[in-house]
Amino acid sequence: MGKLELLIWMPFALAFLLSMGNQSSSQFIPADNYLLACGSSVNITFQGRKFFPESVYENNDELELKSQKSVAVTSDSSSPASIYQSARIFQGRASYIFTIEQLGQHWIRLYFSPLPEFHQNMSSASITAIADGVVLLNNFSFMEYGGSNLIKEYAIDITSPTLALTFIPSANSLVFVNAIEVVSIAGDHGIYAINNTSVHSLSLSKFALETVYRLDVGDESLTTRNDDLGRDWESDEKYMASNSRALNVSVDPEAIQDNPRSVTHLTAPKWVYATAKAMADARSRNLSWVFPVNPNNNYFVRVHFWDIISNLENYAIFILFIDGAYATRVDLYSQESYSYIYERHHMDFVVSTRGNNLTVTVAPDRTANSTNATMNGLEIMKIVTEVRTLDGRALAKLSVILGSIFGATAFLVLFAVTSYYLKTCRSQASSRAITRSCRLFTLQEISEATNNFDECLLLGEGGFGKVYEGTMNDGEKVAIKVANAQSRQGLREFRNEIELLSKLSHKNLVSLMGYCNEETQMILVYEFLANGSLSGHLYGTNFLPLSWKQRLEICIGTAKGLHYLHTGAAQGIIHRDVKTANILLNENFVPKVADFGISRKGPPLEKSHVTTLVKGSFGYLDPEYFRTKYLTEKSDVFSFGMVLMEVICGKPAIDDTRPTEHINLARWASSCQDKDTFYEIIDPNLMGKVNLDSLNKVRELAWKCLEESRTNRPPMGYVLCELEDALHIELASRIQQVSMDCAIDVVVENGIKDEKEQ
Structure with a gap:
């Protein structure tokens, strides 16, 4: 399970640097406000804001364009004016030099869209963009992107009176840009993060940030709506782990009033707070969103709340989880009694990711008899700390630096040496x-x-x-x-x-x-993985029993690894030998899937399966695959179902030392299930130490994975969400138990005190 290395909820009134302070739109006028329509000769109004030609800023000595080879191009399209209808094309290194009035954090937005009728192929252009030493884009190409328009948004700390925004084409290529924004950000607010047990103040103004996700939760049909600060908000629908659990709710945005004690429309537009997701019914466990991210990065996460679902009898109290870990308990009424319903607020976190997905989940606080959970908006930004690069690798950055010092010749030499080294390695392999x-x-x-x-x-x-x-x-x-x-x-x-x-x-x-x-x-x-295999800890010798929480965390990590295999490559990868012996544990009990000797690439998009000889381990083998030789990702799901059964029972999938009718764990468990005696085969080490709702949820999930027909088995993404639900239930029960223990201690202590006084 991913761990929140850096995490703390910040006070409601604390504004993040991108909020531009708690000011009204009439009060906020950016000191630097460049809206540049590159290559255009006329003003262009785009999404409610006016972009100007480069010449307007050049004539006012606010901008200087340094380029030996550049050309302005305009599309012949007769569609309404757009910043994507013109562009500036460079065939060599070029820089825009902006005059900066206010030092500190600035937004930089870059707009890209190839013009199809231009005689050179802009779609194949390789774009590298650098702002004051920070690599924003590294050899980006629309050939790999797949979309038609691209907006990249960054927050950069500018410490000198000028900003150099440099574009570098690769060899024999070109680079282009359609529009540029450079806008100063009001305020310089720090945030706090927990690192182990020490609390450090992280001033985000000293880091570069890249906007990754900004969601208007609960709005299925986003139309072009203007944000006073030019931010782009998208619908959350495609990120939902299960849309069937969610219900979109909304109110009239005009019902929302700004309050100086709370956030304003500069924090997020009113229409973001006017829509929300709620749980479809009381049987739903939670609402969960899944976001692809880069592993081993720090992310700033801001969650927006305004209660539009509850009433005085049904308080909006719920638990927030980030990346599978408990973040905080949310009580939307805790600030100023029930009047707080009229105010908006947000919670800020910093999270360190290690996997390829970041999950954000809200679940009702069952200990408070709450039956619902909600969210209005969500923002995720990547934080760049020690290495000042947002996209790209160290080698690419080194190439750019060397290129600027030694010129094109040094770059070509470096490229040749690198190519020779890689060819030599391949030859040896x-x-x-x-x-x-x-x-x-x-x-x-x-x-x-x-x-x-x-x-x-x-x-x-x-x-x-x-x-x-x-x-x-x-x-x-x-x-x-x-x-x-x-x-x-x-x-x-x-x-x-x-x-x-x-x-x-x-x-x-x-x-x-x-x-x-x-x-x-x-x-x-x-x-080297110091803690051996999961099988050894479940039924090996000389091992301390794993707690239910540890088992769930191991299962969640394993599911994340398998989900990555199934979805991380173009065709996906089928492991084909998922079992507890192939789940290894490091010194912190983080699980790692091992043994890929018989793994196979998944089927191409036009096919449902791969036909191949049957391979795998007896006891974990998908029966449908065994009969038909049709291998799919659901074969791994079946095997993982047996892993879950072993985790619950603490027994191996196959054990010929057991009585004949019990040799196969799945058949034994099925027999007990039919007789309603499943409790007999639960690992004795868990009895009395596990929340039964959590355990039963995993048991039900195991049976879904072990369905005879692959079409009835869930995908690994669903399995992952259900396991995280089970962990949330277990953690919530622990919090409740701790509260009860504390209450008992207080009663006992008061009783002893009374006896002494008497």
């Missing part, structure tokens, strides 16, 4: 699928790391061969898997594992560090 992220180890290095394959360092043995604990020369511990010459898994599986893992990156997938293919030896080197 003896496979085009092996990439530069995968190191080639010598047999001598492997032998030294394992003390000549000392059996004392043996971690386990599987279908591929033995796995040893190893220590490299730099002291780093690794896991070394050595192929068995008699193993059924040979060269194909060896290459398959390297090809897949060298292209995948997710915190819940095991990391392949390298390989060795020397003297007929086939060896794989992985990161």
Whole structure:
């Protein structure tokens, strides 16, 4: 499960830098307000704001365009005027130099849209954009983007009287831009974040931020509506984990009044607060939104609330979860009794992500007898801290820097050296699928790391061969898997594992560090995971029992890894051997899916399955796949259902030491289910230590995953949301129990005090 490394709710009245303070629109006039229609010769009104030609600012000595090769182009389209009908095209490095009146945070918005009738192919242009050393775009191309229009919005700290916004085309290419905004932001507000146990003040004005998501929750049919600050709000529908759980509600925006004690329309427009999502009925567990994000980044998350669903008998009290972790308890009436219903407010958080998805969830606080939860708006921005780059890699940034110092020749030399290095690595790998992220180890290095394959360092043995604990020369511990010459898994599986893992990156997938293919030896080197396999902790020896919370967190992390496999690539990847022995745990019990030797790419979009020979582990094998040889992502879902059953029961899927009728755990559990005696096979270590609603939810989910027909099994995204629901239930029950314990302690303490006084 993702952890909130940096997280704190901020006071309602605290404004974020992008709010531009709690001022009315009439009071706020940006000191810097450049709305630039690049390449245009006329003023253009776009979404209620007027953009001006470059010449208007140049004539006032506010702007300077430095470019050796540029041309202004205009579309012949007769459609209404738009900033996308003109553009400035550069065939060499070019910079817009803006005069800055007010130092500090500024919004920078870049607008891009290729003009189809232009004689050069603008769609294939490779765009790099840099603002005062911050890489905003790195070799962006519409060929990969897939859309027609693009708006990129950033908040950048400007510390000098000028801003240099530089565009760099790649070799033999061009770069273009349709419109540019540079607008000063009023105020410089800090936010607070918790890092471990220390509280630090993070002034976001010192960082660069990129707007990733800005949602008007509850509005299915967003039309072009003007935000006084030029912000773009989109509908939340496509991000909902389950639309069937949600109900759109709304009120008249004119009913919302600005209040100096609360937020104003500068924080978010009235029409954002006038719409919301609520739960469709009391049977719904929660409302959850899922957002693709870059792993290992910090994000600013702002959640907007205004209660338009409850009444005095049904308080709006609910729990907010971010990235699967408890964030805060929300009570929309807690500020000024019931009058607070007329005021809007927001909560701010900073979250550190490790996975490829960020979830935001609201769930009723059952301990307060609440039956609903709501949200009006949501903003997510990526925070750039130490490395000043928003899109791009270190190598690309280095290339840009070197290019600016040494010119085009140095860049070409760097490119040639890099290309030669990558080709050499591929040649040594003896496979085009092996990439530069995968190191080639010598047999001598492997032998030294394992003390000549000392059996004392043996971690386990599987279908591929033995796995040893190893220590490299730099002291780093690794896991070394050595192929068995008699193993059924040979060269194909060896290459398959390297090809897949060298292209995948997710915190819940095991990391392949390298390989060795020397003297007929086939060896794989992985990161070392100190806590072994999930199977060992469920029914192995010399292990402390896992709590229900730990088991849920492990299942959630595993589901995230599998969901990434199924959705993270163009065709998706089917693991084909999901089992508790292939779920490994690091020192913090973060799960990582391992063993990709028999994994397969999923079917292309036009097909529903892959026809292939049956492979996998008995007890976890999809019965439909076994009969038809039709492999789908739902085969992994079936196997994961058996993992859930093992997690509940603390017993292996297949155990021939059990009585004949109990050898197969799924059949045994099904028999108990039919007899209403399922409690008999629940892991005894859980009895009395688990919320039964949470456990039963996972049990029901396991049966859904174990459906005979794949069409009846849920996708992994659904499985993930249900598991997070189960965790929320468990956490809520713990909070309630702690409250009860505290109340009991107070009663006991008062009783003792009374006795002493008597």
